[in-house]
Amino acid sequence: MKKSFLILMLTVIVSAASCSFTTKVENDPDKDKLLIDLISYVLGKGHYDAKNINDDFSKEVFSDYIDALDPLKRYFYKSDIDEFKRYEKLVDDEIRNKDITFFNLTYNRLQQRMAEARILHKEILEKPFNFEKDESIDTDYEKLPYVASKIDMRNRWRLQLKFNVLSSYYDKVEEQIDSVTKNSNYKRKTSVVLEQEAREMTEKSLKDYFEIADDLERKDWFSIYINSIVEEFDPHTYYFAPQDKDRFDIAMSGKLEGIGARLQKKNNNVEVIEVISGGPAWRGNEVEVGDLILKVKQEDENEPVSIVGMRLDDAVSLIKGPKGTKVTLVVKKVDGTTEFIEITRDIVELEETYAKSSIVKKNDKIFGIVNLPKFYFNMQDYNQRNAAKDVKQEIIRLKEQNMDGLVIDLRDNGGGSLQTVVDIAGLFIEKGPVVQVRTKGESPEVLSDKDRSILWDGPLVILVNELSASASEILAAAMQDYKRAIIIGSKQTYGKGTVQNVMDLNRWMRSNDFGDLGALKLTTQKFYRVNGGSTQLEGVKSDVVVPDRYSYIDIGEKDQENPLPWDKIAAADYKIWNGYIDFDQTINNSKERMSKNDQLKLIEENAKWVRQRRDVNMYSLQYGKYKSNIAANEKRVEYFKAIGDYKTNLTFQSLPYERKMMQEDSILERKRNRWHESLSKDVYVEEAISVLEDLKINNIRRSKNPVSLKN
Structure with missing residues (x-):
């Protein structure tokens, strides 16, 4: 198996020596175009069952890509889709010509529509929902049509938000019933207050969602576009952006080099959600679940770097590092105090x-x-x-x-x-x-x-x-x-x-x-x-x-x-x-x-x-x-x-x-x-x-x- 694969790769690499992407690298400043050109070439030469990149292929990529951008159909309008459809049979041509006009159009339009949604959902959540009104929501989004007007878009968001709020409201009502049953002195809240709290919970969830979306850069959305192309070859062919490749390596080996803690983004802060047993942070016994990491200092630096508001991936890149190196974390503890914690990085095995x-x-x-x-x-x-x-x-x-x-x-x-x-x-x-x-x-x-x-x-x-x-x-x-x-x-x-x-x-x-x-x-x-x-x-x-x-x-x-x-x-x-x-x-x-x-x-x-x-x-x-x-x-x-x-x-x-x-x-x-x-x-x-x-x-x-x- 290894021998046959090496022969295949040698053939492809030798062929690549005269391929266009190797001769235009220095003259072409657009990394996205280079990636499209390089990946399409590798797919054509190396895939077990390479597809013909033609109009039919283009239509499949178009459909899957649009669905990946807006699976719940709450951003794009029918007019957007109609505009995009000019490219439905042109994706194959753009791949061959190293053209990313279609991606640029969809990316810019999505950013515009998401900005509109940020305003729209807040407006909707400012007013109470009427849970006595007899209406329903269809969650088969694949079969739903794209909306034709701003009125329709507002109604789609309203129904989705009402569904979320109703779920939280029901939970709060049930929790209150349990509390009253257990404690006769429990101070009951009115349905108006419970509904308001449910809306606030939904607003917070959406705030967290849009914070994650804000962390995504143009290159992240371009990875989605590339994968809409490569996954047409088969379900297991996939493009890894650099940090995604790191995660894949960790998943395959079960080990990483770092401090041994799982982190997540929370209100612009990086929070510790797990200390991995046996890792450096666990051995030091100073980092705890719930701690917020505010700043990071490398051993060869004089001043720590603030990671508040930083993309989680970028913050993680500063915190992790080779075995034996030291990193100092400025940590806000659960009790509100701030501590400087020095950790010597090591290999962390994910048991x-x-x-x-x-x-x-x-x-x-x-x-x-x-x-x-x-x-x-x-x-x-x-x-x-x-x-x-x-x-x-x-x-x-x-x-x-x-x-x-x-x-x-x-x-x-x-x-x-x-x-x-x-x-x-x-x-x-x-x-x-x-x-x-x-x-x-x-x-x-x-x-x-x-x-x-x-x-x-x-x-x-x-x-x-x-x-x-x-x-x-x-x-x-x-x-x-x-x-x-x-x-x-x-x-x-x-x-x-x-x-x-x-x-x-x-x-x-x-x-x-x-x-x-x-x-x-x-x-x-x-x-x-x-x-x-x-x-x-x-x-x-x-x-x-x-x-x-x-x-x-x-x-x-x-x-x-x-x-x-x-x-x-x-x-x-x-x-x-x-x-x-x-x-x-x-x-x-x-x-x-x-x-x-x-x-x-x-x-x-x-x-x-x-x-x-x-x-x-x-x-x-x-x-x-x-x-x-x-x-x-x-x-x-x-x-x-x-x-x-x-x-x-x-x-x-x-x-x-x-x-x-x-x-x-x-x-x-x-x-x-x-x-x-x-x-x-x-x-x-x-x-x-x-x-x-x-x-x-x-x-x-x-x-x-x-x-x-x-x-």
């Missing part, structure tokens, strides 16, 4: 993104469960901490506890590194193919586990759901094709059978006077199961299908725009695992148990109701009807609360190394306690353990393949 495991006890047996949120890795150095290394270490630790079976939980795991999948699959099988990868115009390449040793040759179950995607599907598919594990979960997984590579756009430039150009995540390959089938669109079909909350919601690859098609190639040469005696019978036993499980019947009933609620678009703005509708919904919610009351007969316990860490880290202890509490109510984990109990192992098979604990 919630990493694999974690637990001992599971049932009767006199011990099992293990490993939860893997994503297939993480360091994009600069694979040999650093990654998902495969961590999963291996957790299994070794669980084996030391003499576990009788293992569950790998891939639910909600959206994927990640392809190499980590191959490495993890190799922990459970002898050497052999794990996945097939095909680059455009080339024969498929088989990625194999080449190590004959097996770390875990005991019973194995993999849990999946509709949000298990990409790398998760590769692992589940390989274990299913080998008959190495029983897959329990949704009817099918997400259905993403494509491979993306992240290309640093700066590397394409011989010279660059425009600063960081960002990166392009580009679909370059498709992967296939060892049996030859693609997981694209179809996903992995579970051996034991169980309903969950996503069962009736359209969230898979097949429900996205512009997905690549399903296809099939020849199977790889692989041998089915013969370590189980009763594999098929165990699946049948599980299916029978699940069909009789009352908890699952209730979950499926709830999933159907959730789907029905999602299809509701009309809401009454008359208080009596609104209240009746809420009461009916709450009655159903109350009925479904029994789902959360479910309790298994399983007990969960952290491994010894974590219990030792908890003596100094109460945050970790609370996180694990919450996780264990959730697992103890999890019917899917309960069934996974029952399946592990049922699986019988061929002891002769095991004796032929001694377990290796090598690093």
